[in-house]
Each structure stands twice: as structure tokens, then as C-alpha cells.
Amino acid sequence: MPTGFKVLTDAITIEGLGKSFRLGTDGGRSVLRRLLGRDARETFWAIRDIDLSIGVGDVLGIIGRNGSGKSTLLKVLSRITRPTEGRFGVRGRVGSLLEVGTGFHPELTGRENIFLSGALLGLDPAAIRKQFDEIVAFAGTEPFLETPVKRYSSGMRVRLGFAVAAHLDPEILIVDEVLAVGDLAFQQKCLGKMDHLARGGRTVLLVSHQLANIEGLCNKGLLLDGGNVVHFGDARDSVAKYRESVSVRSHAAIAQREDRTGNGKVRVHSIVEIDADRKIDSPCDAAPAVCTSHAWEVVLEGHDDCDHLDFALIVHTQRGDRLVTLFSRWVGTTLRHTAPQTRFRIQVDDLPLVPGEYRIDTWLTVNEQVADYVEGALPLRIAETDRLGHGFTPDPVKHGHLWVPHRFIVES
């Protein structure tokens, strides 16, 4: 962690920066309207009133929900798009890495693409030639140098792309969520590289959803919400604030949520996790220590009676990978709604997830038409219990999200 750096001077100053977009499509009738001066499209501010000063040698982690303006801020700072108001100043060259393998052309070989991508990111051919062997070694794709990139696996493409970018040497490096790809070992390598850059006095701006990386790598944090600065300061404080805001949001009563889709004939009024009544004959009775039962009580509301309701809970990881769906139709239950409210329970006797934070979507159909779909309707926390009875807790990243009972049989 780059602590002990003093702010000699600011690498980036941002003054009243804002960027707005017009909603709606271009072309056709909108052209006419603009010519007539009647452009009534709505304006949407992706970021607004941002005032910051980032010191030389700072590693700034930028966090926030999707749509909070993180990527727009990076795009403005890397001069891909111009701000609508305000201004920003940068000291020195800015290298930005908003996507891995910028400019790769599938028909060209690995070697040719290294030069192409390098040139796009601002490296001149001489600099690339000097570091060529290092880049190839970092990517570990040496045997495939003369193969067109279209025949690379996606992992190889990512490694090559990052290897080129890692050898950029700008005063300011801007990195968007690019570490989410690639395997763990490679991610570690990339983090190491960024840490190294920061130690060399480079300023790094980094967007990531992996909060642990932000805490580990950054000394400064910036939390954005709705295009505004919520917190700017110590990285750990920003992350803590963010965690807090996420949990507050997901605890917001589902009835108040506006961000839902469906025709709304019947809606989920509430869903709460309740204590499950353990069924005596459940299969995990044999090993109670590794069983986790979960149950939820759901209340639906709607003005009209409806037959043929189907309800699903979709459990997914924080990153959005779906893990399991609990679906009434699959288990042969037909739900009916009687106005104004219907109440039912869902129970799982053993949810085979390793300890960690998960999220649940609710999905409701009436006559096979989606009536109400709420993403992230409620959090699911699998507590760190000693499921296996010997003090070892599986880790979702290293060991996967599922835990299944299994045995090893050794013939003696």
C-alpha cells in the first residue's frame, strides 16, 4: 500500500465538472425538431458539480453503484468525451485503460496487435520494441505470437491486452473495471503492477467493484452516487460508506422500490426471511452441522383476483452470477391471488451455499406475463458457521459458491 506519499502537488484538479446527455434517439424527426429549435428531449446529468483535487502519487479508487457516473468521469478525464460544464486540469500524460485489448484486430497476429494496441494507448513503436520481450513474458503468450488473435482464447486476449497496457508509462493512469476478467493469478499480477506504478510516483485512478482491491491498493477513495460526490477521502472510509449505502438500499422495503419491471397486475408487497421449520425427514438430518435451512414469507398485493401465478426467487452472487432459482412452477405449486393480499411461504431445507453475501431477485408472473420483477429485492447472508465441524470455512472465490455433501471412500 502506497502510504507515506506526500502530496507534492496535484496531478488532477477538477472544478465544477459536469457531463449531460440528451435522452432519446438521434436522427429522423429529432433532426427536424432541432432545426426548428424545438429540441424538447430531456437532459440527463451523468455527473455534475464534481470538485476534486488528486495529488501526485495518489491511488484513487472510485466506487459507486452502476450508473453512478464512474465511467463517465473516467471518460471525461481521459478526454474521450468533453465535459458539458466545468473544467479539469491534468499534469503530464494521461494513459487510460477503459477496456482490455483496446483496438485489437482479430485478423492480426499477437505481435501485430501489440504494436497496434500500444500505439492507440500512446506508446510509440520504439518504446514498444524496447519492451517487447517483457510484454510477451508478462502475457505468457509467447508461442502464439504469430497466430491471429481471433484464434486466441478470451483469457489469452485479456492477458495480452493488459500486458500492453501495463507497460504504458504515463504520469496518470486511468483504469476502468478491467480486473474483473482474467484468472486470479493474473489479477494478482496486475494488482502488483499497479502498486508498482503507484510506488514509482504515478497517479492511478481505478474503478472497481471489488472493494477488497480498492481497500488494499488505494490510499484515496471516491464514492459517487447519482453523478455526485458522496465521499472523498480515505479509501477505507469510502468503502465503508459504500457498504453502508448498499445495505440500506437493499433493506428498503420492497413496496417502496421504484426500479421494478412488469405489468404490475400483482406486486410483491413484502418479503422477509423467517425462521424455517425444520422438517424431521429432511435428507440433511444425517449431518445437521452442514445444513442451512432458509425460509421467506412473501406478501403479494393487487386489486384483482388472479389465477395462474408463478413466483420465483433467484439467488445470485454480488457480481450478478445466478446460482439457483426457486420456482413455484417447477415444484408443481399453482399460486392464486385473492385481492387485496395473498401470503405464502417458501422454504429450502438445505441451501448449499458457502458463507458469504448473496442477493435475491423476486420474479412474479400472472398468466405467464411478467407482473413484477425486482432485482436485488433482498440480501441473503450465509453466516460463517462451522458447517464442516473442523473449523475450515470454504471461500467463495477460491472454492466456488456451492457446498455439496460428499464422501471419500477408501478401499482398505
Next chain:
Amino acid sequence: MDRDGWDTIQGDMQASDTTAVPATATTREEPPELRYFDAGGVGTVQSLCDLWNFRGLAWTLAVRDVRVQYRQSLLGISWALARPFLTMLVFIWLFGMIGRVPADRPSDYGLLLFAGLLPWQWFTSCVSVGSNSLVANEHLITKVFFPRWILVLSPLLVAGLDFILGLLLLAGMMVWKGHPVGLECLLAPLFVLLAAVSAIAMTSWLAAMNALYRDVRHVVPFALQLGMLVSPVVYQSDTILSARVQTIASINPMATAINGFRYCLLGTPAPAGIEIIISVISCLLLLLSGVWFFGKVESTIADRV
């Protein structure tokens, strides 16, 4: 947000910057100047600086396009020669059928055609590829900063390779025909430059317009066909046009570029001084307005393509 405290610390640091000995690796050299960017764009000087800093990129992108163009093709680069050559044969055959060749010396018509086709095809491939370049390179425009005008320059380089190869073929044909070459040929680069600048100017306009309204893509092929009739590509200007019409036609800089190119290499009558002046002026006007319009569109391009 604790901005006041932050600014004070920073102000102190800046004040004592010259005397303080920093304990870290950041003592490299004087930090560069703070450069500001706002909604208004960066001004001409900064634009030219950016262009200079990225000068290698136009070349790199051109190399990419040349490589991709001829990869997985049997004839490869020979297509660059085949295209003008086959076009030449078609027109020789066509006018042979009609029985009236639009040139002073019908025996040299093949050379005349080829010498017209070379600059014209350079112009057309630059314009037709370049006018779509902002849209075709959308994935770059939205992901990385570079002066967008490079996307106009690079098609000119790509088509320039075809031009140079064609020039070699033309030289071969002239030797084979035993056509004499005078000292005028040293002036040829000037007319080639006129053609290149015209191509860039036209491409700047069309690329920017195409980024806004894709209708341009449908108009360009048609307009280029029309342009081929207006420019003396398949005919010799002074053979079929009156002097007055020729003067008016020189508003199209490609007319003078082709006439001049032919004069230098084949010894056809030189374009009149007034024609050259008109062409150069119209070319420069087109270039300046094109660059201005391109700059306008460039400012919002990443949000709109």
C-alpha cells in the same frame, strides 16, 4: 467532504515545494504544467500538438488496414494493380466499341486513362473508406483518446500505397510504349499533393457528416460516380470541353489535379494558370471548412456514434 483542509495542505505543499526535499521517488523532475480542458475544446495549438504526439498512430492504423485488407486473399497486394488495370481495359473496350476516343492521340489512350485513374482511385478510396471511418472505428472512439482526425488521414495512407504501386505499373507501361518523359515530371508531386489535400478535405466533411447522419453512407458511392464524370478521368479535358467550361470545371480541384498529373507525365496540354489558382483556392476552402466542421462534430463524437 473536507475540501478546505485538503486545499490548505496542498497550498502549503506548493508554497514550500522548492525547498522541501521529498522523501519519495517523486523527485524525478519538475512536474509538467497543469493543462486544463473544458467544454470549449482545446484550441488550435493544442490540437496540432495532439496530432503531432499521435503522428505514428495514423501510420499504425494504415498498416493495420493494409494488412487486414489483403490477409486471406489469394492475389494479395496485386489487387492494388488489378483494380485500375481492369478499369482501364473496360474503358478502352467501351470507347473502342463506340469508335470515338475522347483524347488527342487515341494510340496513347490507355496511358491517358491509367494516368487519370490513379489519382482518381486514390481520391475515391480515401473518401469512401474515410467517410465511414468514424463509424467503423466506433469501438476505438468510445474507449481511447486520440485526435479523431487521424481516422481521416489513415485511409489516405492506405490508398496511397495502391497509388504508389499503380505508379510503378504506369512507369512500366510508359517504358513499354516508349513514351518520352520530360522534365515536367518533377512537378508531378505538386499535383499529387493537390489530389491528396482534396481527398482529405472531402473526407473530413463526409466523415463528420456520416457520424451525425448515416444517410451520407448511401450518398457517397453515387456522388463519387458522378464525380468521375465531372473530373477528366476517362477523357482529356481540352479534347471535349471548351476553354470556358474547363475554367468553370476547375472549381473541382480533382480536375486540375488530374490534368496537371497527365501534363507532367504524358505531356498533354498543361492546365491554365487561372485553373490552377481556382482549384487551389477551392481546395483550401474545402479543407479549412472541413477541418472546422470535423472539429465541431469531434467534440461530441464519443456520445453520438
